[in-house]
Amino acid sequence: xxxxxxxxxxxxxxxxxxxxxxxxxxxxxxxxxxxxxxxxxxxxxxxxxxxxxxxxxxxxxxxxxxxxxxxxxxxxxxxxxxxxxxxxxxxxxxxxxxxxxxxxxxxxxxxxxxxxxxxxxxxxxxxxxxxxxxxxxxxxxxxxxxxxxxxxxxxxxxxxxxxxxxxxxxxxxxxxxxxxxxxxxxxxxxxxxxxxxxxxxxxxxxxxxxxxxxxxxxxxxxxxxxxxxxxxxxxxxxxxxxxxxxxxxxxxxxxxxxxxxxxxxxxxxxxxxxxxxxxxxxxxxxxxxxxxxxxxxxxxxxxxxxxxxxxxxxxxxxxxxxxxxxxxxxxxxxxxxxxxxxxxxxxxxxxxxxxxxxxxxxxxxxxxxxxxxxxxxxxxxxxxxxxxxxxxxxxxxxxxxxxxxxxx
Numbered sequence: 001x002x003x004x005x006x007x008x009x010x011x012x013x014x015x016x017x018x019x020x021x022x023x024x025x026x027x028x029x030x031x032x033x034x035x036x037x038x039x040x041x042x043x044x045x046x047x048x049x050x051x052x053x054x055x056x057x058x059x060x061x062x063x064x065x066x067x068x069x070x071x072x073x074x075x076x077x078x079x080x081x082x083x084x085x086x087x088x089x090x091x092x093x094x095x096x097x098x099x100x101x102x103x104x105x106x107x108x109x110x111x112x113x114x115x116x117x118x119x120x121x122x123x124x125x126x127x128x129x130x131x132x133x134x135x136x137x138x139x140x141x142x143x144x145x146x147x148x149x150x151x152x153x154x155x156x157x158x159x160x161x162x163x164x165x166x167x168x169x170x171x172x173x174x175x176x177x178x179x180x181x182x183x184x185x186x187x188x189x190x191x192x193x194x195x196x197x198x199x200x201x202x203x204x205x206x207x208x209x210x211x212x213x214x215x216x217x218x219x220x221x222x223x224x225x226x227x228x229x230x231x232x233x234x235x236x237x238x239x240x241x242x243x244x245x246x247x248x249x250x251x252x253x254x255x256x257x258x259x260x261x262x263x264x265x266x267x268x269x270x271x272x273x274x275x276x277x278x279x280x281x282x283x284x285x286x287x288x289x290x291x292x293x294x295x296x297x298x299x300x301x302x303x304x305x306x307x308x309x310x311x312x313x314x315x316x317x318x319x320x321x322x323x324x325x326x327x328x329x330x331x332x333x334x335x336x337x338x339x340x341x342x343x344x345x346x347x348x349x350x351x352x353x354x355x356x357x358x359x360x361x362x363x364x365x366x367x368x369x370x371x372x373x374x375x376x377x378x379x380x381x382x383x384x385x386x387x388x389x390x391x392x393x394x395x396x397x398x399x400x401x402x403x404x405x406x407x408x
Contacts, residue, residue, distance in 0.1 A: 050145035053198065056198075056202065057198070057201045058194070061204055061291070063292060067291065067294075067297045068295065070297055070301065071320075071328070072111075076109070078372070080367055081366055081367075082363060083364050092363075094365070097136065097139065098110075098336070103138075110141065114179070115328070118179055118180075119295060120144075121190075121192050122195060124144065124178075125142040125143075125144060125160070126176070127175060127176055128176075128339070146163055147162050148160070148162075155187065159171060160176045203287045207284040207287070288302070292304065298317075300313055314374075318374055318377075321372060321374045326369065333366055336365050337364045337365045383401065386401060
């Protein structure tokens with residue numbers, strides 16, 4: 001009832017300062033109530049900081065929470081395989097490391113958290129623990145808000161610094177993986193999808209808080225009780241009694257819709273807009289769609305109404321995989337290849353070079369997409385189309401399907 005207190009305090013102060021005595025006829029017009037137009041102030045958005053974005057976007061917004069979890073869980077379900085010169089290497093040390101990066105996390109959880117940090121902060125950091133110049137024994141994730149890039153004079157990072165509990169620790173470039181998204185305004189830090197969706201997240205959260213406050217205050221907008229032509233202000237006893245009456249009998253979900261009985265010349269004036277006037281539901285759904293779009297998630301997969309971009313759920317799920325999950329999986333494979341593959345290579349030639357995130361002639365990581373349920377229908381259609389092509393030989397069909405040629 002803070003609004004109630006403010007309005008009545010202002011009304012009591014105005015009446016207390018009112019001159020006593022007989023009011024002259026020519027001054028009666030001054031007793032009419034005066035209303036001032038009050039408009040909304042400038043919008044205040046969530047600061048673009050990791051802790052603020054994580055709290056408002058991930059902890060308190062169900063659309064962003066679901067979008068991040070949907071992408072992270074789908075990507076962490078993809079196994080990564082090790083190849084050398086196009087040949088799959090079974091049970092390689094790099095593959096075993098990714099399946100169990102450290103004693104606390106298995107591979108799926110490691111990738112899940114890595115993607116989560118990337119989507120919330122635009123930056124994800126991992127530390128490779130092991131002998132210098134050799135293959136790492138463990139991989140550990142590092143919170144983005146504890147890490148900072150040490151800028152080098154040549155435009156490349158000179159190292160990284162972590163600050164936790166007032167203590168600072170520096171790391172070399174080779175020991176840290178810094179997976180960042182494109183940021184047109186920074187050479188050192190990425191731009192998070194959650195940062196791009198921050199205004200929609202704020203609007204969606206404020207809609208939820210407004211709706212909750214509306215329910216808690218009886219399902220009606222806020223207003224003010226006032227008196228016209230009052231000679232004396234309310235006494236303390238009258239003020240407390242009226243305040244308790246409003247709080248006990250007209251506030252809360254159980255009292256929604258109860259008529260307000262006014263006495264002593266009191267009148268009620270609405271000071272807000274109704275849900276219908278604000279088109280609350282439509283505005284909230286619009287903000288939810290914008291949040292989903294920032295993460296590349298079809299709105300149908302989040303249960304957002306009036307979002308019929310795809311004819312059915314299976315098409316939306318296929319679009320999520322093809323447009324969001326698979327490109328991100330390939331990006332992670334390239335980043336891990338550049339970071340870890342050189343540490344596991346032995347006897348490499350001087351002619352090896354880096355091409356598109358993988359060392360030519362060396363080890364490389366690639367996502368295994370053969371058993372993705374969402375792509376099963378499309379994969380079956382491709383097999384049938386190529387298999388029914390009578391003008392192709394069996395060897396050509398196997399090559400087009402990515403299957404090794406049959407013996408003989």
